[in-house]
Amino acid sequence: MAQQQNSPDGTAGSPAVELIEQNGEVTLSIGGEQAMQAWERDLMWASADLLCRHGQDFYEVGLGLGLSALRIARNPATRRHTVLELFDEVEELFRAQHPEPPPTLTIERGDFFERVFDLPSESIDGMFFDPALEMDVWKDEALWARVMPEVVRALRPGGVFIPFFSTRPELRWQYVRHFRTVRVERHPYRAYDTTTYTHGTSGDAYIQCFYKD
Numbered sequence: 079m080a081q082q083q084n085s086p087d088g089t090a091g092s093p094a095v096e097l098i099e100q101n102g103e104v105t106l107s108i109g110g111e112q113a114m115q116a117w118e119r120d121l122m123w124a125s126a127d128l129l130c131r132h133g134q135d136f137y138e139v140g141l142g143l144g145l146s147a148l149r150i151a152r153n154p155a156t157r158r159h160t161v162l163e164l165f166d167e168v169e170e171l172f173r174a175q176h177p178e179p180p181p182t183l184t185i186e187r188g189d190f191f192e193r194v195f196d197l198p199s200e201s202i203d204g205m206f207f208d209p210a211l212e213m214d215v216w217k218d219e220a221l222w223a224r225v226m227p228e229v230v231r232a233l234r235p236g237g238v239f240i241p242f243f244s245t246r247p248e249l250r251w252q253y254v255r256h257f258r259t260v261r262v263e264r265h266p267y268r269a270y271d272t273t274t275y276t277h278g279t280s281g282d283a284y285i286q287c288f289y290k291d
């Protein structure tokens with residue numbers, strides 16, 4: 079259901095997870111793909127700061143380099159921040175880099191597409207959603223129709239759902255039909271020359287914040 083479950087050589091099991099630091103660039107590679115890069119820091123921080131304006135108990139999908147997770151957990155408003163991560167190796171890398179994470183931060187292991195059904199109703203003030211998914215998952219309309227009502231159910235009234243930035247201004251169909259109010263912030267960005275997952279390596283990124291009325 080989730081991200082690549084095959085290693086680059088095609089064998090079954092967890093994909094290879096690697097932290098690559100070269101030529102001043104930092105990349106988290108999962109299964110040979112760029113899953114996260116450190117140039118995203120300012121966009122992660124802007125998303126995290128926006129999330130933290132809406133309460134005190136937060137939830138995040140996808141640990142990655144932990145840039146957003148640490149920013150949310152360290153915000154003075156935050157009482158509790160729970161991050162769900164699919165892969166052991168990603169958490170191990172994070173813990174090696176950050177041996178003393180803030181006490182507000184809890185990391186859980188699991189697949190969002192299974193765990194979302196177990197989230198208690200109206201238990202969180204905001205969710206930051208940043209998993210790296212395969213294109214066939216993004217295109218699965220029936221899947222999004224099942225999981226997004228669960229996200230809305232888990233949010234408290236007035237709570238927010240913030241997915242990772244988009245480099246296109248259009249509201250994402252996966253989310254928009256489940257909310258009545260949306261705020262969009264435009265932020266200029268510059269990726270690495272080697273970045274392959276954005277539309278171009280510079281321009282505007284859009285942070286979309288969906289409100290549960």
Ligand SMILES: C[S@@+](CC[C@H](N)C(=O)[O-])C[C@H]1O[C@@H](n2cnc3c(N)ncnc32)[C@H](O)[C@@H]1O
Nearest residue numbers: 080140142143144145146164189190208209210
């Ligand atoms: C883009 S990174 C997250 C970056 C993070 N926001 C940061 O600031 O570093 C995506 C993460 O989502 C995780 N992931 C992918 N699919 C997932 C799923 N179904 N459930 C939970 N985590 C998932 C990946 O293993 C990866 O660590």
